[in-house]
Amino acid sequence: MVCYFCADIPVNRNIIIKISKMNILLKSTTVIDSTSPFNNKTVDILIEDGIITDIDSTLQSIPNITEINLADLHVSRGWFDSSVSFGEPGYEERETILHGLDVAAKSGFTSIALNPNTLPITDTSASIGFLTVKSQQHAVNLYPIGALTVKSEGKDLAELYDMQQAGAVAFGDYKKAIANPNLLKIALLYAQNFNGLVQSFPQDNSIAGKGMVHEEEQSTLLGLKGIPSLAEELQVTRDLFLLEYTGGKLHIPTISTAKSVALIKEAKTKGLAVTCSVTTHHLKLTDNELVKFDANYKVQPPLRTQKDITALHKGIQEGTIDMVTSDHQPIDIEHKKVEFDSASYGTIGLESSFGVLNSIFDIETCINLLTNGKEIFGIEDITIDKGSTANLTLFSPKKELIFDQKDILSTSKNSAFLGKSLKGQSYGIIANKKMILK
Structure with missing residues (x-):
């Protein structure tokens, strides 16, 4: 699904959005990034053409924006x-x-x-x-x-x-x-x-x-x-x-x-x-x-x-x-x-x-x-800050679940954690001027 209009994104829908054709506003998201000046702060994050252009406690909606409102939303470096x-x-x-x-x-x-x-x-x-x-x-x-x-x-x-x-x-x-x-x-x-x-x-x-x-x-x-x-x-x-x-x-x-x-x-x-x-x-x-x-x-x-x-x-x-x-x-x-x-x-x-x-x-x-490990493999690690390229993971750390078949996205189903208690869920990512949510 490609969306070009202002919208709240619901959970549990497979969504791929090309950011180059729109603005993205992450609402009320808690930053977990030890390298960022916004670490442990709950903020709004504005992304335009793949770049984080503004971060503040509250940002107003603007025309042609896609707002992301997800429960217990947290964001970190990718x-x-x-x-x-x-x-x-x-x-x-x-x-x-x-x-x-x-x-x-x-x-x-x-x-x-x-x-x-x-x-x-x-x-x-x-x-x-x-x-x-x-x-x-x-x-x-x-x-x-x-x-x-x-x-x-x-x-x-x-x-x-x-x-x-x-x-x-x-x-x-x-x-x-x-x-x-x-x-x-x-x-x-x-x-x-x-x-x-x-x-x-x-x-x-x-x-x-x-x-x-x-x-x-x-x-x-x-x-x-x-x-x-x-x-x-x-x-x-x-x-x-x-x-x-x-x-x-x-x-x-x-x-x-x-x-x-x-x-x-x-x-x-x-x-x-x-x-x-x-x-x-x-x-x-x-x-x-x-x-x-x-x-x-x-x-x-x-x-x-x-x-x-x-x-x-x-x-x-x-x-x-x-x-x-x-x-x-x-x-x-x-x-x-x-x-x-x-x-x-x-x-x-x-x-x-x-x-x-x-x-x-x-x-x-x-x-x-x-x-960790990006530097070892020669991969750039991008902090969450104004002016940075958006390379972000969206997640919630609170949800507890028993991992089962419906949680497996892979073609093959050979998971050692089937039936195990896990904590937290990923919502998806923003990277390379695209957003993928599950």
Whole structure:
């Protein structure tokens, strides 16, 4: 729906508005932005041609304006997710690019980093160009992550520099560990020539073996093959040693153990340029969920213990963990609704991210976690102020809900948070001179 007239926008309607053809007035909205002079103030915000032109306690309506009046309306800088998978090209039955970007927008994200786990693998400048062209008219900014190695096979480096020139913001083989330490060493050395960011998935496959879940009491009770924490921690240790030797920038995505937090904290005290992320499901769910043998809980890294969750929370509070990601990974029903042993790894998470984080942390911390990481990936972070480009997320932090099927916007429905209590809802976004509300 495209609207050109003055109107109050109701909740629960799919609305896409092109701001370039109108003015937008956000009424009675509370700003949550630690970088803004209007932080924690309830104001009206006027947006004209994609620019915030006025912010005040009360702004009068003007002709040809679209007023946005939503219950408990809050606004923040646009949210960013550093690890998102769709499907296109190759797995369109899981999720297409354009529909996935709509899901991201309605979930509150104005920017996402897209993983290279497509078919073919995103490992050339041409494949990066396909993604950027496909997404360029959307409200959500899509930033491709190029594969670190050709076909993500871990044998030969992909054309990293060419991919960066085409728009790649980082390089990593999604959920595939680099077994050859010399290959990672060369990647870290080479990427320094163009300030590239290298990612390394934290799992030593020789230790993980054929494990599927966390190796501890639950795996034994359930008779499922386990992956010990050691598999992650050995890989993190190795990668940090390599980084100390080579220099450069290393990002370790989706850590999950207490020891990994400690290792990265120590590396940062040495001045190493290492960053890391954690998923929303690793901040909320333990391996106790596995008693249901529900494949939605089959994820990489595996769900760990409450001790690990406590350490991850502390790592966030201390600043050791740089960002949180949904690690959104749509999987079609044919590969998820099967026996646990045969099911594919992964859970969707865009729709539930805010509700999970807002149920764990205070709202300021929650929003900081949803906006952190942009600088690491070379993405501009725009404050809420007069004269700034409108790159905003609209949300309400109060609503409590039980997350169920009707809350899933993605084509694939493999959510680990079905039936879980969440807090807060996203209304949508304003970005790239467009507004998308759900």
